[in-house]
Amino acid sequence: MELFTIDTILPIASGALFITQAVYYLGLYNKLYTHSRETAYATDINTQNPPLSVIIVAKDATHELQENLPFILEQDYPEFEVIVIYDRPADDCDNTLKLLEDKYPNLYHTFIPDSARYISHKKLGITMGIKASRHEWLVFTEPDCRPQSNQWLKQMARNFTPATEIVLGYSNYEKVPGWFNKKITFDTLLNSMRYLGMAVSGHPYMGTGRNMAYRKTLYYKQKGFVSHLNLQRGEDDLFINETARAHNTRVEASPESLMRIAMPKYKRIWCEEKISYAATSRLFHGTARYLMGFETCSRFLFYTAIIATITISILLHQWTIAAIAVLLWLARFTMQLIVFRKTAKVFGERKFCALLPLFDFLQPAWNGVFKLQRKFRRKNEFMRK
Known part of the structure; x- marks a missing residue:
């Protein structure tokens, strides 16, 4: 009997990615508040x-x-x-x-x-x-x-x-x-x-x-x-x-x-501003842009692992593992909601309660589109003129 199978690797990966996201939200995103x-x-x-x-x-x-x-x-x-x-x-x-x-x-x-x-x-x-x-x-x-x-x-x-x-x-x-x-x-x-x-x-x-x-x-x-x-x-x-x-x-x-x-x-x-930022952020010194990229990547992988874990667990009738995956998502969403609500309240922003999961999921996608558009632009479009 194999020790590591898809139905054991996915819950472990989900847990590890949840911890990664918790470090970012509690250790970084909460700092502004x-x-x-x-x-x-x-x-x-x-x-x-x-x-x-x-x-x-x-x-x-x-x-x-x-x-x-x-x-x-x-x-x-x-x-x-x-x-x-x-x-x-x-x-x-x-x-x-x-x-x-x-x-x-x-x-x-x-x-x-x-x-x-x-x-x-x-x-x-x-x-x-x-x-x-x-x-x-x-x-x-x-x-x-x-x-x-x-x-x-x-x-x-x-x-x-x-x-x-x-x-x-x-x-x-x-x-x-x-x-x-x-x-x-x-x-x-x-x-x-x-x-x-x-x-x-x-x-x-x-x-x-x-x-x-x-x-x-x-x-x-x-x-x-x-x-x-x-x-x-x-x-x-x-x-x-x-x-x-x-x-x-x-x-x-x-x-x-x-x-x-x-x-x-x-x-x-706004789209042009985002594309211009994609062009200049490539030139940042230090590790910050890689740390921010890692958060985006871990967020995408977290959603992927959670969805895959729930799907496979239901197919295999492993209801406990499916419940754990749902609880991990709820725990991350609750943590995210608290951090966003507190920060938004300070600056009079929207709380994004209902839209938070949707925007959280889509934001890496639209930023990825801007980076892709930057790659297809001619280099001289970002040069002085």
Whole structure:
């Protein structure tokens, strides 16, 4: 009689994969929630509110600037400037920014020249903004983003300690009705739990330009974006990947620091962002991307093993093993639901109760599609132009 058969290997594999998933959820994904609770009573914070510069690079975003800039310019912060660099000048944008400058003396703007060729306009715009800034601390966001309170800058600035060079914040899409909105808010929440959780754990590996800050001296020390200047993107995730370390990076996870992103006008805009991320994430240094890939792989294998175990156990009338497999799935779902609900509650996100198993199962599939699309794209599509 064989010791290891398919009906014994599958339950063992299911148990091992359940333990793997538990390590990720309790040891990593739960970090963002626990960090937000701990920092609510933190004592190692900066209360000086040093002057800072907010830098925004915009393109085809006149309406977004009209809607969102006042929420940034009216922050409850003692001294700050907002610098808008607009790609491809347009009369309506120039007029909008001039009108806002009449009302807000700390707003400044300029345009990326039409003569700029063979260089990423996003990186050029950021560089122009950094060189024009007057302050050491630089805070970055985008024109389609709106802070959810007038304490956003204060919450980010409380992390500006002498040892800190980078501060990573949380952002997610606005909540509106519709399947697509549910899908992308879930995807963004999960990815935030990943990269912010890793940063809290002392292993930062990326950031997003929608809500982050770093020192001007760090930018110059790194020589800007020179190491990936040939790429169209990477001004946020690759730059942070190269410079972030456990000793110089902090995470701001208070509800007051939340940045809410406007829904994309078209679904393809979000898809292009995901494909671009698939192109830059391949270049991450360190083991973080492999650890995240391993979680996705173990999740897929867990579902496969559970379904196979239940199916074979029913066919063989092994009801006890089938019941154990169901209990393993229920235990993982309960653990996942608790972690997601607690984190979602902090940031005012959906709880995803009924949709959680579905999105959890489909998320590796749609990210796999984006990676596949990236492979079929021409290399020069991701190069500066």
